[in-house]
Amino acid sequence: MREQDRGSFEEWARARQQQLVRTAYLVTGDHHRAEDLVQEALVGVAMRWDTLRDGNPDAWVRTVVYRANVSWWRKHRREVAVEQVPERAAGSPPPGESRMVIEDALAGLTTKQRAVLLLRFLEDLSVEETAAVLGVSTGTVKKQSSVALQRLREHAPHLHDLILAEEAR
Amino acid sequence: MNELRDELRSLADRVDLPPTTAAEGAWAMARGRVRRRRAAAAAGVAAAAVVAAVGLQAMTSGPDEIQPAPVPPTRDSLLDVASEPVAGERLDPLLGQALPERLEDREVVPLAKEPLDGPAAYAVGVGKREVLVLGSDGRYRSIIGLDVIVNGGHPLRSGSLSPDATMLALPQPGRLLVIDLLDASTAPVDAGGISTTDVAWVDEDTVAVYAGRLVRTVDVPADLSDGDAVTAMRATVSDPVGGNLPVTGSGTIAWQPEVPGLVVDGEEVPVPSLRPATSLSGPVPVAGEGWVAVAGEPIEESDLPRGVAVLDTATGRPRAFLPMDALDFFDETSEGSIRTIDYSPPSVAPLAVDGDTTVVVGMQTVYGVLVLRWDWAADELTGLVAEEDTSEAPGNTAISWGAGLP
DSSP: OOGGGHHHHHHHHHHHHHHHHHHHHHHHSOHHHHHHHHHHHHHHHHHTHHHHTTSOHHHHHHHHHHHHHHHHHHHHOOOOOOSOOOOOOSSOOOTTOHHHHHHHHHHTSOHHHHHHHIIIIISOOOHHHHHHHHTSOHHHHHHHHHHHHHHHHHHOGGGHHHHHHHHTO | OOOHHHHHHHHHHHOOOOOOOTTTTHHHHHHHHHHHHHHHHHTOOOOOEEEEEOOHHHHHOOTTSOOOOOOOOOGGGEEEEOOOOOOSOSSOOOOTTHHHHHHHTOOBOOGGGSOOOSOOOBOOOOSSSEEEEEOTTSOEEEEESOOOOOGGGOSBOSOEEOTTSSEEEEEETTEEEEEETTTOOEEEEOOTTOOOSEEEEEETTEEEEEETTEEEEEEOOSSOOTTOOBOOEEEEEEOTTSOBOOEETTEEEEEOSSSOEEEETTEEEEOTTEEOOTTSSOSOOEEETTEEEEEEEESSSSSOOOEEEEEETTTOOEEEEEESSSEEEEETTTTTEEEEEOSOOSEEEEEEEOSSSEEEEEEEOSSOEEEEEEETTTTEEEEEEEEEOGGGSTTOBOBOBBSOOO
16 A cells, blocks of 8 residues: 555545445445445455556445345344335336335345345346356356346336346346 | 336435445555554464466466466576575465565575475465465575466466475466476476366375366376476376366265265265355365365355365265355464454365364455365364465465475
């Protein structure tokens, strides 16, 4: 670590921290854990800023956050998939409500399912890339992705067509 | 069109959280960690290590991307690199950031004049086409003009040390090279035309050469003559069930990548819960008396992580499993603190046997490579023996480990 690099690191980190925490929140569903994961990842980035500054530090943080969250869950194993989410009226939600529907549906996923879904469809990673980030097999990614989409389909009926389109990709 | 990803991105953008200060203090915390790590390294003591340096291109090439045949190393290319005399611990925490600094002002001495006095332990890459050997006397020796091949770019296992750590077997493009670390003699090994990517010493005079599903064992003479090809094949085994064939000190067993099970003396023994992860660094397990340690991951869909399994060679049944997540271990290199690894590393490999029931396990993490001792009988991680931050030189680090440590 070179002290003269501190300025460029902190400039990058401050510019990115809010978005990183926001994404981490979607991954974890827990604000405090999201903050902790991002902070730990940023420390890691700082330690290797010489290397990462010209690469893709965002991707590095993302990998650390996703893996750390799945491992956190493995360690604590307290999470139980929510079988029932609050019922909503069938059909399309009123304008502006789709975000809430998806948020509810995400909350109904297990940690790994949520991670796979977000990596595949938010981060736009391939199955292989998702497997590499999470440190699991491609088969696990495919299965978890299928289950996650099925849950979304159940809890957000108006997304049915979108999900079918994604599954067909 | 309103696509699912757009919905998710919109959701991410609209998440309403209070302003974060996650970035504050990150630099200072990182600086503190680096200082502690350097202090631990500076205070560390070496015993025996092999440091293999390879080029980024060679390291990132897969088994099918073999590099052009290299010029065999000669006596003149075997150098000695001076380092601070150290003693005490067997395994070396001096690697990592401290190592390149050591190379800047190295003193060149022919290897043969400074034979290794004890076993070597592991290999780490720091440069291009260069292998560094750190002996128990704390001196580095350098071998240049080599290529080191690593399976799929994973940093674990690029070569193998003989049980007494006096010889190093390195996969080279299209062949195997055996280097006598005591007198600088070398011998290319004719592996029968197979392109080997993994090797393992079976005993003090035998090397197992792996090439996909084909494994051959090769006799290595006690005294190598420079340039003499070793061609004697003691055994050639084409695995009848399509698996890899580790050769152990207690017999021959096969570890199948697709059908979970072991073949012991020709009979398949089911291993219900594990299969080797083909994405791992290599298929070569390490073996103790009556047991073998392999890298694996659950065969069934489950939330179990990948890990290292110890299997009974008589029955094939698992005797212990080290899940590679949520690890707590005693960090000997950092003021004796307890450290936690709370994520599953993408790569893990058993590297060596160290005692009756202890396996030296290497794991690639997002930060680098950790080498831990695992007492499988006690189901306990008994210590961190080395840590290598590979982020400074991504893709050019390889680690192997010598067996038969005193």
